Every structure is written in C-alpha cells, then in structure tokens.
Amino acid sequence: MKNKTLTFAISVLVISMFLCVAFVAVWAQVGTNIEPINPASGLVGSHVNVKGTIDTPNGTYLIYFGAQLVINNTSIDYAVNENFTVPDLPAGTYNITLQDTMSNQTAVQSFTITMIPTGFSAIPWSTFAIMGISVVIAFLNSGLNRLLITHFVGWEQYRSMQKETSEWRSQQMAAARANDKKQLEKLKKKESQIMAMQKKMAKPQMVLFGVSFIYIVVWIFFLTPTYGASPVAYLPGFGNTLGFGPHGEMGVFYWYPICSLLFGTLASRILGVLPME
Incomplete structure (x- = not known):
C-alpha cells in the first residue's frame, strides 16, 4: 500500500513539473514584444533588424516605421525576425511599432535617423x-x-x-x-x-x-x-x-x-x- 502511495505521489510530482515547464514556456512566448533595435540609429537607407514576438502563433503582423508601413508578414510560431531599409524621412527619432493583427497588441522601440554629415x-x-x-x-x-x-x-x-x-x-x-x-x-x-x-x-x-x-x-x-x-x-x-x-x-x-x-x-x-x- 505504501509503495502504491509513493508511486502515485511521484507520478503526480513529475506530471506537475512537466505542466509547469510547459506553462512557463508558453507564458514566455506569449506577448507582443520587440527586442532593442539593432542598430538604434543610422542614415536613410540603413539596414535595420527587428526581432520580437507576437501573441498569435503563426499569425500575421505589421511593422511600422513612424506612420509608414515597412513590413507585412507572418510569424514563425510566435517569433518575428525582419530586416528593412530606413525610409527616406527627415532626421529625427521615430517609433518602430510591431503590431499583432489578430490581437491588435503592439510593441514599440525607437530609432533615430541621423543627419547626413557634410x-x-x-x-x-x-x-x-x-x-x-x-x-x-x-x-x-x-x-x-x-x-x-x-x-x-x-x-x-x-x-x-x-x-x-x-x-x-x-x-x-x-x-x-x-x-x-x-x-x-x-x-x-x-x-x-x-x-x-x-x-x-x-x-x-x-x-x-x-x-x-x-x-x-x-x-x-x-x-x-x-x-x-x-x-x-x-x-x-x-x-x-x-x-x-x-x-x-x-x-x-x-x-x-x-x-x-x-x-x-x-x-x-x-x-x-x-x-x-
């Protein structure tokens, strides 16, 4: 009887651990987020990499540079990894916005367009x-x-x-x-x-x-x-x-x-x- 009770307790503990790990993994992935932009500044025409996640697995997302749409694509699972060219805009600081089109959640990071040196x-x-x-x-x-x-x-x-x-x-x-x-x-x-x-x-x-x-x-x-x-x-x-x-x-x-x-x-x-x- 004691052996059965011990076996049952161990089984419950193992299952609980697996459930916790799965929950943590899912919790870590869910959410619309952007990692720090690389690079964070540059000239018009510079190449920028955007990495992040969205709420919807294999969902569509939009990336805006200021008010200008630069990317419209589908995530791989929750992951977003895109490159784009800085559009021809005046020097200044702009928001780079990642939007999950399904949940309508957004995440923002900033990018500074530097002036052309002379x-x-x-x-x-x-x-x-x-x-x-x-x-x-x-x-x-x-x-x-x-x-x-x-x-x-x-x-x-x-x-x-x-x-x-x-x-x-x-x-x-x-x-x-x-x-x-x-x-x-x-x-x-x-x-x-x-x-x-x-x-x-x-x-x-x-x-x-x-x-x-x-x-x-x-x-x-x-x-x-x-x-x-x-x-x-x-x-x-x-x-x-x-x-x-x-x-x-x-x-x-x-x-x-x-x-x-x-x-x-x-x-x-x-x-x-x-x-x-």
Missing part, C-alpha cells in the same frame, strides 16, 4: 584607419619584394633583364604586325635566352606570392569582422551605384581593395619595384 566631418575614422593599414602592408610587401629581388637576382641585373625582355617583346609584336618574317626569325633565336631571364626574374615573385595572402587575411579575418556592413568611406556622386549606398557610402568590402590597389602601386613606384612587363 564636409570633413563626413569622413569616418575608419576611412583613415583602413588607408593606414593598406599603406603599411603595401610598403612592407614592396620592400620585401625588393629584398627578394636583390637576394635571388641582384637589383641592377633584375632591372637590366626586365628592360631587355620588355624591348624584345616590343620588337616581336612590331615584327608580327609588319609580317616581317626575317625579323621574327632573328628574334626567335633569342627566345630561349629571354625565357631564361623571365624564369630567373619570376623566382622572387613566387616566394612573395604566399606572403601576398596577408592582404586577404587582413581583409577577411580582421577588417570584415571589425567593421561588418557599416559604411567606412563615402564616394560622393556614386549613390546607389556599383553596390554603394544611397549617399555613396561603401563598406570595407570595397574600400580596402581600392586602398590596397592604390597604395600597392604607389609603394612599387616609390621603391622602384615594378611588375614584370
């Missing part, structure tokens, strides 16, 4: 930070390239061979255009010598090839996680073109390669390291 203040610090990183990497890369050339070939010999191969190639192209078979035959005799020069000049480049991956490593594993999709530079006159934002803002995806190409070329010129022609 003049020098329009340039974010990230613009200069990425430029600085690009300058350092460009000069390190070009400096290392020159050291490798000096070690494997010799700087003066490298420049001499580079000039000779360039002249040979120009003469070959001119002879081909003029259909000068005699000149082509003459240049053909020197082809093996030119190929040997090119092979020797390519050795430093092959060693440097692996080092050059530092550009990609910095881009993908440092700059992209640091700045994400945030604007890091502005290019006036290019709004909504080439993947730029409405005000010409660009992310690190564009700005870093532009800086790398610009300062890489500049560093090569300054240090006298030119690509093989």
Whole structure:
C-alpha cells in the first residue's frame, strides 16, 4: 500500500513539473514584444533588424516605421525576425511599432535617423584607419619584394633583364604586325635566352606570392569582422551605384581593395619595384 502511495505521489510530482515547464514556456512566448533595435540609429537607407514576438502563433503582423508601413508578414510560431531599409524621412527619432493583427497588441522601440554629415566631418575614422593599414602592408610587401629581388637576382641585373625582355617583346609584336618574317626569325633565336631571364626574374615573385595572402587575411579575418556592413568611406556622386549606398557610402568590402590597389602601386613606384612587363 505504501509503495502504491509513493508511486502515485511521484507520478503526480513529475506530471506537475512537466505542466509547469510547459506553462512557463508558453507564458514566455506569449506577448507582443520587440527586442532593442539593432542598430538604434543610422542614415536613410540603413539596414535595420527587428526581432520580437507576437501573441498569435503563426499569425500575421505589421511593422511600422513612424506612420509608414515597412513590413507585412507572418510569424514563425510566435517569433518575428525582419530586416528593412530606413525610409527616406527627415532626421529625427521615430517609433518602430510591431503590431499583432489578430490581437491588435503592439510593441514599440525607437530609432533615430541621423543627419547626413557634410564636409570633413563626413569622413569616418575608419576611412583613415583602413588607408593606414593598406599603406603599411603595401610598403612592407614592396620592400620585401625588393629584398627578394636583390637576394635571388641582384637589383641592377633584375632591372637590366626586365628592360631587355620588355624591348624584345616590343620588337616581336612590331615584327608580327609588319609580317616581317626575317625579323621574327632573328628574334626567335633569342627566345630561349629571354625565357631564361623571365624564369630567373619570376623566382622572387613566387616566394612573395604566399606572403601576398596577408592582404586577404587582413581583409577577411580582421577588417570584415571589425567593421561588418557599416559604411567606412563615402564616394560622393556614386549613390546607389556599383553596390554603394544611397549617399555613396561603401563598406570595407570595397574600400580596402581600392586602398590596397592604390597604395600597392604607389609603394612599387616609390621603391622602384615594378611588375614584370
């Protein structure tokens, strides 16, 4: 008898615990709520993420930015997770409202549209930070390239061979255009010598090839996680073109390669390291 009573008591306790857990889970889900907006401010055209819940499972909901409807969708169970673009409105603070269309319950968070900066203040610090990183990497890369050339070939010999191969190639192209078979035959005799020069000049480049991956490593594993999709530079006159934002803002995806190409070329010129022609 005692065993039956104990078994019954344990069963009631276990069932009660399951019911409590289920009640808490449902209670936690029910309700129209919005999590803090991310980001909480930005320019017109910025991307905003809204997360929250509504009262009705798999119910329809509306999201308003101020008085403007920006989202009309259906929840997944109780969950809401939406992205939208900040509409073209004057700078100021606006309410982002999530409304459950079935229960008519609402939840509100605020978002501030910031003014478009002008003049020098329009340039974010990230613009200069990425430029600085690009300058350092460009000069390190070009400096290392020159050291490798000096070690494997010799700087003066490298420049001499580079000039000779360039002249040979120009003469070959001119002879081909003029259909000068005699000149082509003459240049053909020197082809093996030119190929040997090119092979020797390519050795430093092959060693440097692996080092050059530092550009990609910095881009993908440092700059992209640091700045994400945030604007890091502005290019006036290019709004909504080439993947730029409405005000010409660009992310690190564009700005870093532009800086790398610009300062890489500049560093090569300054240090006298030119690509093989």
